[in-house]
Amino acid sequence: MKKTLYLFLFCTISISAQLQWRPLTSIVSNGNNQRFDDVFFLNKDLGWALNGSNAGVYKTTDGGDTWKIQLSELTPALPGNYYFRNIEFLNENIGFLGTLNGVFFKTIDGGTNWTIITNFSTNPPAICGLDAVGLSTIYGCGAYFSPAYIIKSIDSGQTWQYIDMSTYANALVEILFQDENIGFASGKNDKGGMILKTIDGGITWEEVYNTSIPGEYVWKLELLPTNSDIVFGAVESVAPLKGKFVKSIDNGISWISKEMPYTSIQAVGFITENHGWMGGYTEAVTSMPFLETTDGGATWNEIGVGSNLNRIFIFSDQLAYASGTTIYKFSDTNLATPKFSESNRKPLIASVQPNPIKDKLNLSINFDKNDHIVIELYDESGRFIKMLQKEDVLKASAMTYTFDFPYPKGVYILNLHNDTGRQSIKFVK
Numbered sequence: 001m002k003k004t005l006y007l008f009l010f011c012t013i014s015i016s017a018q019l020q021w022r023p024l025t026s027i028v029s030n031g032n033n034q035r036f037d038d039v040f041f042l043n044k045d046l047g048w049a050l051n052g053s054n055a056g057v058y059k060t061t062d063g064g065d066t067w068k069i070q071l072s073e074l075t076p077a078l079p080g081n082y083y084f085r086n087i088e089f090l091n092e093n094i095g096f097l098g099t100l101n102g103v104f105f106k107t108i109d110g111g112t113n114w115t116i117i118t119n120f121s122t123n124p125p126a127i128c129g130l131d132a133v134g135l136s137t138i139y140g141c142g143a144y145f146s147p148a149y150i151i152k153s154i155d156s157g158q159t160w161q162y163i164d165m166s167t168y169a170n171a172l173v174e175i176l177f178q179d180e181n182i183g184f185a186s187g188k189n190d191k192g193g194m195i196l197k198t199i200d201g202g203i204t205w206e207e208v209y210n211t212s213i214p215g216e217y218v219w220k221l222e223l224l225p226t227n228s229d230i231v232f233g234a235v236e237s238v239a240p241l242k243g244k245f246v247k248s249i250d251n252g253i254s255w256i257s258k259e260m261p262y263t264s265i266q267a268v269g270f271i272t273e274n275h276g277w278m279g280g281y282t283e284a285v286t287s288m289p290f291l292e293t294t295d296g297g298a299t300w301n302e303i304g305v306g307s308n309l310n311r312i313f314i315f316s317d318q319l320a321y322a323s324g325t326t327i328y329k330f331s332d333t334n335l336a337t338p339k340f341s342e343s344n345r346k347p348l349i350a351s352v353q354p355n356p357i358k359d360k361l362n363l364s365i366n367f368d369k370n371d372h373i374v375i376e377l378y379d380e381s382g383r384f385i386k387m388l389q390k391e392d393v394l395k396a397s398a399m400t401y402t403f404d405f406p407y408p409k410g411v412y413i414l415n416l417h418n419d420t421g422r423q424s425i426k427f428v429k
Helices: 002-017
Strands: 019-024 036-041 047-051 056-060 068-072 084-089 095-099 104-107 129-133 137-142 149-153 161-164 171-177 183-188 193-198 206-210 217-224 227-236 244-248 256-259 265-270 276-280 289-293 301-307 311-316 319-323 327-332 349-352 360-367 371-379 384-393 397-404 411-418 421-428
Touching (some): 056 084, 084 129, 129 183, 137 183, 193 217, 244 265, 360 371
Antiparallel strands (some): 084 095, 095 104, 149 161, 171 183, 227 244, 227 265, 244 256, 276 289, 289 301, 411 421
């Protein structure tokens, strides 16, 4: 009897020791070097993934071993040019798909067919965050390029409420609820990256955290699965400043902040209070690595697998998924670990000409498809000066912008924020 028990304990310890991340090459590669923006699982086998710029929905019923494409802009079912941002399901049949193109989709058959939701008092221009709560409640938020708003349905998406959030924020990118009434939303306002909390289902909100650095976003949030009083956040900053890891252990009353080694931190996920991961994309063409902590965020190390992360989805302390250059799975490494070549993010082709400038700033950007662009001006230290332009780009085009530049001689930074990421251009006056 003791021998059997010892063998069981040995096997359990051995299996646990082999848990690690691996890329899933079974999913279709994003050929234009753009990332998978989201991944969502209802159980250990049934899940969906989104390729953002390629606008593809993929479904798996075997934990990611195989994937079936359900929706793509290459198919007649989806005419147009979309950027898919997020996906969320209430159950195996009813799900929601958010885009950055003013179109919000719903399925009632597990993703086989999708219809456009139109019954809004105000149509949301983009859905940047989604969260399904309980049996029939779904929240959404947007947009990273402003304005700030929340959508809510308590009847599985039959009817919707549009909530103007401009009093609290300029932009919202994430929404996350503990139950139908208590939840958080994050993004930015004039003061910096911020987190809001509600205890009445979104009727009223309170700001519970702010980075106090204009231009930053609190990009993703996560609740610890075993203790929802513990909340984690990822802060995306602007070069040359660094992003941050933020954490609350008292349900958002107080927060600690830790500077990260990279700027564009976006994804966060923890399986215990101490063991977790973060990721994102860099402003250059080299993708930011997958980072791991085992001491609650005090120190971070590269794990050597994964890049370009936007979402880390925690299912249990032994199973998780992440979306980035491909879909990644955290599980027992007895499963095969295939060879996989990480792809760098495809940046905007943009330039300031001439450089140095005089009294005018001339910026050229080539857009390879419809997009959104927020152009912001910072000084050399990363201090926000002014938003120069916010525009919806309706088709592939070469755009030229000219701005008056009544600022002193010195070094400045243009930050360009579009659907696929952020990048900076340094110039001199």
